[in-house]
Amino acid sequence: MIATLLRVLGRDYARPVRRTVALMTVTAIAEGLSYALLVPVLRALFGGTPGEVWPWLAGFGAAVAVYAVLRYAGDLAGFRVGSTLLRGMYHRLGDHLARLPLGWYGAGRVGEVSVLASRGVLQAMSVIAHLLAPFVSACVTPLTVVAVMLAFDWWLGLAALAAAPLVVAIQVWSGRAMAAADAERHERDQQATARVIEFLQAQPVLRAGGRTAERFRLLDDSLRDVQRASRRSTLSALPAAVGLTLVVQAMFTGVLVLGAALALGARIGAAEVLSILVLAARCADPLLSLAETGGKLRAARAELARLDAVLRTEPLPEPADPVVPERHDLEFDAVTFRHGDRTVVDGVSLSVREGQRLAVVGPSGAGKSTLLQLIARFHDVDAGAVRVGGVDVRAMAAAELMSRIAIVFQDVYLFDGTIEENVRLGRPDATAAEVRAAATAARLDEVVERLPGGWSATVGEGGALLSGGERQRVSIARALLKDAPVVLLDEVTSALDPVNETAVQDGIERLMAGRTVVMVAHRLRTVRRADRIVVLEHGRITEDGTHEELLRRGGRYAGFWDLSLEPAHD
The missing domain is CATH 1.20.1560.10 (ABC transporter type 1, transmembrane domain)
Known part of the structure; x- marks a missing residue:
């Protein structure tokens, strides 16, 4: 023993x-x-x-x-x-x-x-x-x-x-x-x-x-x-x-x-x-x-x-001689990923130029969030390759890869500390002025002002003392403070009320400015300004183009768009 x-x-x-x-x-x-x-x-x-x-x-x-x-x-x-x-x-x-x-x-x-x-x-x-x-x-x-x-x-x-x-x-x-x-x-x-x-x-x-x-x-x-x-x-x-x-x-x-x-x-x-x-x-x-x-x-x-x-249990392997990319474009090269017996991503190939915004839409279970996880190397692909700046993510050190990526998820988890401590997770060595600037850009300062204790207010376990929209603002401020060149957004505004959605959307626009972005969204109004939109179904890309191009084709995306407009006609 x-x-x-x-x-x-x-x-x-x-x-x-x-x-x-x-x-x-x-x-x-x-x-x-x-x-x-x-x-x-x-x-x-x-x-x-x-x-x-x-x-x-x-x-x-x-x-x-x-x-x-x-x-x-x-x-x-x-x-x-x-x-x-x-x-x-x-x-x-x-x-x-x-x-x-x-x-x-x-x-x-x-x-x-x-x-x-x-x-x-x-x-x-x-x-x-x-x-x-x-x-x-x-x-x-x-x-x-x-x-x-x-x-x-x-x-x-x-x-x-x-x-x-x-x-x-x-x-x-x-x-x-x-x-x-x-x-x-x-x-x-x-x-x-x-x-x-x-x-x-x-x-x-x-x-x-x-x-x-x-x-x-x-x-x-x-x-x-x-x-x-x-x-x-x-x-x-x-x-x-x-x-x-x-x-x-x-x-x-x-x-x-x-x-x-x-x-x-x-x-x-x-x-x-x-x-x-x-x-x-x-x-x-x-x-x-x-x-x-x-x-x-x-x-x-x-x-x-x-x-x-x-x-x-073996973690994801680290490369013996890690490579550092010089660019921040993204590429999926015939990527296949399986979860158990189910093929989640099936032979996906696409590229995102540096500074471009890519939106991924599709029905639930299509594999949209999995694409984001593969970029961040939460999993290793079963076939093909995911590249950042032309470098396979498996050839990059994990710390190097994560330093280049800021992720904002739909479900935000906050640690049981103060708001400032949670924002600082993005970059612990940031100055107080940089933290405040990131909070202002994410419109988190509005939340801080009305909380007793201000920046010293605790958020509770998992952020339970804040609303969903307030937690999302903390997450965006954290990502802004990190200042990473690649941004991944996963259903960020899908469960927010109109007031918080507007505030969060303003923060997201500031976060995306000048960065390579891949966003997953159900609300198509949030993706119409993307440089490129792909429709994912059953792990495969079925449509690819801009918002106007996909509407003209009258395919799956156009059907999604029509459904999103129906409440406006009531």
Whole structure:
């Protein structure tokens, strides 16, 4: 398990982890050896010369003091290394998730990543801080005590040692027996987490349907599945716990009977028998804790394996010798992209000259937004090439590509901070004057003026304290501040009221000025001034031309345009 932990985190953490494990092992040996000093202490107390006990008591006290110091140092080292590993794991997992292609975030990933990034990481990284010391103590301290017993009387030592293979066998059997139950419990937990998130997100729909007083059946079913899986997991752990208790108690009873027989045969004295029983009791206690500690370690190992699987998922490859384009024109060269078994983009070829505005229209599911994502390299194409300035985006460094692109999506996500902090995401090193200028151009200053707190006003998680139009203005201000030469717009005004649509459209016009633009829109009034319009259907370009040219042809675009004008005739 330690090897898996180091593989997940990287070899930079190997030395402190190994040093901590070594310190915990020495601590467990010191604990066992301190118990060994009880033999001469009890022998002196119950013998004919009790005054000789003082040197042994002093030695026992010194051994306990050494053990206490080692235990303190070991626990402290475990907590420090554990917190370091936890911080390192969060950083590595976050960096890796940010590099994975968006296609990886499919159905079910929300629950999986939520559980993994919260409880999963904590459980896996708790091994060093909370579980390793008890586990090492449960394994090493009894073996040290048995070694002392073997040195004192080999019959008693062998009797105690006989339990070792049975304990190992029970732990192995328990791990195999609980593997399926633990896997089912984890799967049910993921499903329940996803259902809870779905339940929260579906509140508007449930309330609109008058179901606020009803229980959400899908969530109830998931929670019942979790309950059943938890019950099965608990029941599968019972035989191992009972078996381990029986073996340890049988070992203790065997040592007791054998010690009594040896005492009756005058091979050892009463003091020795009492000492052996004390040692056997100290050997039994940590062994009995193995069932609980072993179960926690199995759960942590399972979470660690899931973390390892996520971290082994290959991100989009970075070029060995990245190329930097000198222009900012765009080109799709026979591009094909598939999502699962579905072909989303099918052999698309088109070019956008530098400084030109291209509008992409078409029915829902035609692949319009996918074109934007392929330009930003959220996915890699299955065939063909996407080029920026004549350079394949796969030949560009990811940071270089993203520095040249500003993206404004329909659904804007804002972080739970101030408006200024969210705008600064476009360019963190911008001056205050540059931030204000971008906000003014996006007409965000109007929003700031009426908010209590102004620029220091918080937007809430996801921007919940702002309206959709206000969030969109923040997004446009962010893009303006970035000042990238390529702008991608995805359904920016489709869900805005007339007032916000006008303000956002003004900001977009400023954003598009002098830049290479690809925009996706359902409202055709926003695309009529584009230099070029393409109609996308079933992943293919079916029409291409200017607004006037496409209207004259009387094709699919003309039909869309007529439909967009119908409300004006009412």
